[in-house]
Amino acid sequence: MENSKNVLIINDMPGYGKVALAAMLPVLSNLGHSVYNLPTALVSNTLDYGKFTILDTTDYMVKAIEVWKQLGFQFDCITTGFLASAAQVGIIRDFIASQKKEGLLVMTDPIMADEGKLYNGVTEETVENMRRLIGVADVIVPNLTEAEFLTGLYEGQQSLTRDQVRRVIDALREFGPRSVVITSGQQAETGEHAVWGYDHRAGEYFCIPFQFIDVHFPGTGDMFSAVLVGELLGGTAFQGAVRRAMDVLETLIDLEKGEIEKNKGIRIEKFLDVLKQ
Template identity: 50%
Template sequence: MSDKILLINDLPGYGKVALAAMIPVLSHMGFDLYNLPTALISNTFDYGKFEVLETTEYMKNTISVWKELGFNFDGISTGFIMSEEQVRLVADYCQEQSQKGTIVFVDPIMGDDGKLYNGVTNQTIEYMRQLCSVADYILPNYTEAAFLAGVDIKNEGISLEEGYELIDRLRELGSKSIVITSVNLKDNTAVLGYDSKEDTYFSLSFEYVAVRFPGTGDVFSSVMMGKVLLGAPLQDSVQKAMDYVKDIIILSKDNVDKFKGIPIEAWLDKMDI
């Protein structure tokens, strides 16, 4: 019987990001999927014009119904969360599920390139710390990791030792295993991690592909989470996710409309190679 995974993320009408990217990947990997949309979004933000319907009341009522019905999950993944109220709601639910043995994966989407996204407040960061504290795995990028840890962002790059110190600051929040993406080290770009099961740190360097697609982070987290839940060590799971994302970016690099993301269904078989 396959693991039941709940995905808490936004649902786009046009574009392969968030739930629209994660569901095909994890379905292909054999998981039994459920979802709780944090927002309905007309299209990816890259187009410059979009419509967003926040679903906070729906989320509250849905969680209440699920509790009455006794629904539980083997794994929960959280992604884009619209508001402080939603972060608090999700954090409380993940904490309750965690106490029943659910494995919690948190992608604390708050910012990138050294700054927070519009609408993200200091209170949001505090609630996101609460959510990270109940997580078995967190996957911030470097900007998000620095804000969560309360340290200065160094745009010129950091040393590997500073990267591992940043991981230790995040571990102090209560997070168990940690994966920090897009870290500019002094001599390369890498994904840094800490595997709580093995009590080991790791650094996996990568070559930046100069093509941008929205949704590649969602694909990365899906593959990594899927591999972990299938029993692979964290470092191997991260490397597999890195390799797959790089491959599908290269395969899709000539697509005319990159704003809608990668047509993930066309490349699912590449995951099996």
């Protein structure tokens, strides 16, 4: 791949299940990029099983970053996902600042909520810390619930009008990110499910409807983010990259919807050929 880049994924690592690092690594590697990782936590399994244990790796992150600085490691893209502690926000912000160079792409998925409510254990302090983190991102990919809690607008609503969406996007942009993608929304006017966003290069708001498939897999947001950033690094224009990520996820969900044990997520390695279609 001519546009192969060094990509650092900062996210949790599950022992069982295709979410976070386990979901993103195969996608970005298959798209031809050199992929590295900095785990924010070790998680026994996807949280959908109801029982799990989490090991906070904040101390490891500090030590690993110090070694990387001594060795002079550099990245073309840094993506962030689940954070296990408030301290990790400052650690990541400082590391991104130390990596700043022309062309560095920073993408943040502020993982903290879904379906109208915050995840268990997520507090207002967590929300405030995420506001600080998205401020150093070029692209953010919250779902609708996360976008609402970050901005304080329309909290709990599952559908928004076109004007309401623009208010949320503009409020998100005030925190600092240049481009915004809001996933898992529903248009109040039409009832259609859609991905909304703002493309800073084109200076355009956009709305891309999609066919909703009524099944739930953990990790689909991580795979969406991986395809999106992989396409952007490969030179695809922003809205084209969003559409490509949507198409890939729709295909993956459709292929896997008959799987009985959905809590482990989509078996991405089985369907990597979808990325070449």
